[in-house]
């Protein structure tokens with residue numbers, strides 16, 4: 259492994275080291291290095307007199323502060339990121355010459371930024387929205403960016419419609435409402451009048467749009483790309499990230515409550531997992547289609563509103579990414595990172611997907627205003643780990659001090675350097691696809707089926723997931739004021755599923771769709787989250803304990819911990835509780851600082867004579883029950899669950915025998931949510 263790319267003593271980390279500044283213990287100076295004698299009083303003409311222009315220290319400090327903000331991203335403004343590394347399981351040289359996908363001995367440093375799409379930078383994180391999942395691989399051949407989402411398809415088929423989509427989705431311009439929400443007239447007006455959005459809207463109204471955690475969602479490259487091998491042979495490819503912990507979601511009521519109780523819920527979850535050493539892991543998967551099979555599908559593989567059903571084109575798992583380091587500074591890293599689908603390496607190329615083609619323009623363009631000029635690639639987080647040389651010079655915030663008199667190609671004064679590299683030695687050459695056509699503004703007929711895959715998605719959902727979709731449509735359209743827009747959406751989704759459209763038409767007092775049920779009967783089991791990986795690992799349990807605690811509880815928490823389950827104690831006040839056998843429990847939360855919605859499960863122990871304590875405990879239990887979460891009860895808690903008539907209900911685990919309790923509760927936690935409850 260070359261020094262350039264080593265991960266432990268990670269060269270990206272080492273490279274960042276020269277930019278890290280730790281001011282602790284240092285003397286305060288101006289930006290020119292002048293030691294400052296006073297930092298609390300501005301320079302004045304007399305103690306009660308006016309401030310003087312001469313006060314360069316005040317002016318420098320204030321000017322810098324006045325310019326601390328940069329424009330937020332137009333979309334994906336609210337995001338959070340972490341560093342990691344990617345390991346390859348097997349060489350993919352058959353398909354691609356990309357070095358980081360060939361050499362299994364290499365660990366490639368990565369940086370991943372997760373985001374919501376619609377909200378501004380300070381908005382809540384558990385809103386209903388797609389999530390960005392953007393990965394930068396710092397490879398030895400240059401940076402490769404996989405700029406994806408947690409939904410495998412998109413709203414539109416052509417990039418020229420993106421400004422319209424985003425204008426319709428963002429808060430309405432006359433009153434700037436609502437923030438970070440699609441439940442408003444302009445969004446649904448766009449949907450009804452741009453029916454290519456049907457499939458993505460189904461995903462956006464499904465549980466996928468309210469993920470439990472960044473650690474528990476899939477990532478998709480969305481577009482069809484090309485892999486090209488050493489011999490120049492190409493395959494079409496779609497990229498997937500599969501979370502090792504499975505794909506899990508919140509329920510809508512819970513997501514809304516978290517938005518208020520902890521608007522930082524997702525970043526806190528990611529940050530704490532990494533700090534605890536529970537490193538989030540995602541496997542990289544590829545779906546590959548041979549060039550000669552391009553037309554063997556009942557959809558166009560260039561159409562970004564279509565997925566490739568995994569049952570038809572299996573996902574080949576090829577490697578794993580582990581996120582193992584939090585950022586040092588959110589602005590310098592998370593905010594200044596600049597992703598671009600056009601950052602590729604030899605062996606990865608594009609298809610003619612018209613959405614992808616437009617993105618290849620947009621991402622550099624937007625950085626020019628967001629990051630203030632053409633030198634954003636010199637920011638520490640954006641620098642490749644391999645050297646870069648060219649004849650680009652100057653511009654706002656240039657860091658490099660280029661030496662020498664020559665900054666042009668071709669030249670003789672510098673022996674014609676920097677010089678291009680032939681393809682055989684690693685120079686990037688675009689795939690030589692044959693293109694022959696007229697210049698037209700149009701779209702292929704093969705892009706015109708907007709409903710079959712939306713129905714495929716509907717057919718693939720389990721009953722609870724279908725119910726959540728009906729509820730989500732009823733909620734969103736219930737917020738729409740225009741009767742006409744509501745009716746247009748009902749009529750449109752009648753083409754997807756009459757059952758679905760009828761359900762929400764009834765909820766919003768619209769006329770149910772008149773047509774026949776869709777003739778599409780195909781389903782794809784891989785799309786249902788009920789079929790995902792189930793694991794108790796890293797799940798957070800709120801443990802309600804009073805002042806009288808049995809030593810067995812500490813024991814139970816310890817055993818749960820050995821399955822990766824984290825118990826956090828909640829009580830009426832903070833501090834430590836000593837159990838009857840002398841062990842200690844730390845109370846991390848009170849009924850005021852915690853809420854059931856930030857936990858995956860509630861375990862009620864009881865141990866208090868106070869009626870308010872019991873009332874608070876039961877409030878946690880009842881809310882968790884309504885959100886289908888596992889509930890455990892032992893000791894006095896067992897009695898409280900009996901009184902509340904919850905014992906024996908699905909996912910409610912109670913008992914005195916420690917071993918049985920731990921086993922059953924662990925199983926209940928792995929299931930995630932218990933949908934077979936009457937709530």
Ligand code: HDE
Nearest residue numbers: 331333334371390391406407412417420480616620621624
């Ligand atoms: Fe983006 N998108 N996008 N997008 N996108 C941006 O770039 C754009 C699309 C995605 O964490 C912007 O740096 C166009 C699909 C992510 O920094 C902007 C079109 C997918 C992120 C932009 C799309 C994405 C962005 C705003 C239609 C999933 C956040 C700030 C052709 C495959 C990256 C910026 C980060 C960000 C343009 C559609 C993913 C304006 C024109 C499809 C994850 O350039």
